[in-house]
Amino acid sequence: MIVGKQKPFDEIWDMVKGFKKVLVYGCNTCVAICHAGGSKEAELLASMLRMRAKQEGLDLLIDSAGIERHCEPEFFEPLDEKVKTYDLILSTACGVGVNFLADRLAGAIPVYPGINTSFYGAVPEAGFFVELCGGCGNCILHLTGGICPIVRCSKSLMNGPCGGTDKGKCEVSSETDCAWFLIVERMKKLGTLEKLFEVQPPRDWSTATHGGPRRISLEHIRAYEAEEEKKATLTGEGK
Amino acid sequence: MADVAEAAEQILVSTVEAPHDTPADWTPNVLAFACHYCAFAAADLAGVMRLSYSPSVKIIRLPCTGKLDHIHILSAFEKGVDGVFAAG
Structure with missing residues (x-):
């Protein structure tokens, strides 16, 4: 899931204090799991902002709302009209959600981020989140024992540990495991260590953000949806 | 640099308010959130004992x-309560 962390309160306050009517807009999927930007966090943030406005003697109307996802259009629809009545949307969704809503509102209302989107991560224990995938678009986990060297190695090394590996820990932080130590140990257990001796071609980073914004288009799904839309229009059931 | x-x-230091x-x-307005099974029962007993x-x-x-949520406390402060007392 996408992991994020609420921005420092003063930074948020600086963003919103110049507006009159603000909606703190939460997303109840990934960022709700990491206690950063769900409906609950949006409600708390709105309450804190209202108190700050009162302390500063500013006349600010601050409401909160939440929807299940900020990354698919149909989830926005029930609140579309309400959203248009504000002069700032403070989104506590991830960066995807902020971009998507800003595109949807097309410059009519600004959409500001309430959280810092941090990484794709897992939740090994409640309240603890770790980065496990870099979303590079060219997965090699079958070659590295299921451990990603791109994000779990501090230097994203692709060809084994650096000289800074120290008894299984990373020289960047003693709290960080050396990803290549983990990879070798895992592959020993899997009995696939010899795979590491295979020479790999230079990595193609064009599938990562180095190749510009990425898109995936499932043509059969899009064609099916277009066909359904056409049928609905013909039978008068379209919107 | 030292200057x-x-x-x-x-x-x-000058920004610190007096x-x-x-x-x-003045007496503070305090809102107490009390558990039905212990603290509220104690308050009830206090009433019976004419304390x-x-x-x-x-209250x-x-x-x-466990029902108490962050937003209940924040809402109380927003409405001007001076202190919140959670008892359970």
């Missing part, structure tokens, strides 16, 4: 203090 640091420190004068007769407590304390009975 700059000292000046910055003085600015910081404490507000508190009127002698009194400040009328500026208002909200909860089925359990």
Whole structure:
């Protein structure tokens, strides 16, 4: 899931204090799991902002709302009209959600981020989140024992540990495991260590953000949806 | 550099507000969130025993203090309560 962390309160306050009517807009999927930007966090943030406005003697109307996802259009629809009545949307969704809503509102209302989107991560224990995938678009986990060297190695090394590996820990932080130590140990257990001796071609980073914004288009799904839309229009059931 | 640091420190110190004068007769408005099974029962017993407590304390009975959420506390402060007492 996408992991994020609420921005420092003063930074948020600086963003919103110049507006009159603000909606703190939460997303109840990934960022709700990491206690950063769900409906609950949006409600708390709105309450804190209202108190700050009162302390500063500013006349600010601050409401909160939440929807299940900020990354698919149909989830926005029930609140579309309400959203248009504000002069700032403070989104506590991830960066995807902020971009998507800003595109949807097309410059009519600004959409500001309430959280810092941090990484794709897992939740090994409640309240603890770790980065496990870099979303590079060219997965090699079958070659590295299921451990990603791109994000779990501090230097994203692709060809084994650096000289800074120290008894299984990373020289960047003693709290960080050396990803290549983990990879070798895992592959020993899997009995696939010899795979590491295979020479790999230079990595193609064009599938990562180095190749510009990425898109995936499932043509059969899009064609099916277009066909359904056409049928609905013909039978008068379209919107 | 030391002068700059000292000046910055003085600015910081000067922004610290003087404490507000508190009127002698002021009593804080306190909202108590009490668990039905213990603290609220205790408050009830206090009533039966004719014990009194400040009328500026208002009690909200909860089925359990586990029901208490951050937003309840923030809402109380937003509405002007001076202190929140969670008892359970």
